[in-house]
Amino acid sequence: MTYDRALAALADPTRRQVFERLRSGPQPVGAIARGMPVSRPAVSQHLKVLKEAGLVSDHPEGTRRVYYIDPHGLGALRGWLDQFWDQALSAFQAEAERAPGSAGGGHNMDRER
């Protein structure tokens, strides 16, 4: 779905810091920006990207805007990741048996060509 947006959004360290700050609960923009190494408008821009990725949502509260983590984007990312996980494990196991030492811990020292 939109797992690609979520990945791109969480790639930036500053933006990830914004996102992780919301783990302690919903917060308005000013509170998020306080104590961060960038300006408040920068935080707003990051929040916009996070919102477009479905990672956060917001609702107005007076003159402020309270942001909070939205599981929707996280779920998409998780789904994509799980799609890899099982397949990656088995493929890695196969590789481990084929070339021990570099991969997992297989004990078949069959060399190929």
Place this chain on the structure above:
Amino acid sequence: MTYDRALAALADPTRRQVFERLRSGPQPVGAIARGMPVSRPAVSQHLKVLKEAGLVSDHPEGTRRVYYIDPHGLGALRGWLDQFWDQALSAFQAEAERAPGSAGGGHNMDRER
């Protein structure tokens, strides 16, 4: 620990395409680059980043280098994600009860001017 590298690596679309190509099994660089919209050196550079992120590994096979998916980096990313998942769900539930309509059901009825 190294989930940040994995995130940054998988953020780029082309690099993600390289990574997803390895899902069909281990492949040498040339085979990966064949049919891709970028040159072979570009693929090599992407593989380097993916390797540093712990997402892929490789072993030489004659004059070629066979790359395959390494669950190590994927696992780190998964761990970080799961750390959020539960907390995000409960927090989202709390938000849903607090302002029904925006969070609880399905869509974001964001008030946009």
Place this chain on the structure above:
DNA sequence: ACACTTCGTAAGCTTCTGCTTACGGTAAGC
């Protein structure tokens, strides 16, 4: 009505990033 707070957005600039071409190094085949 006026002042103050909170926030989003536009413009501009600097820095980072991904791609290409060119080159060197290593292993296999004749």
Place this chain on the structure above:
DNA sequence: GCTTACCGTAAGCAGAAGCTTACGAAGTGT
């Protein structure tokens, strides 16, 4: 030994991304 195939790396460049300052809009309180 010589040539060919495969791959990684360096240099250089065009495009993108993030940050700052400046401004405008919306809401609250006096």
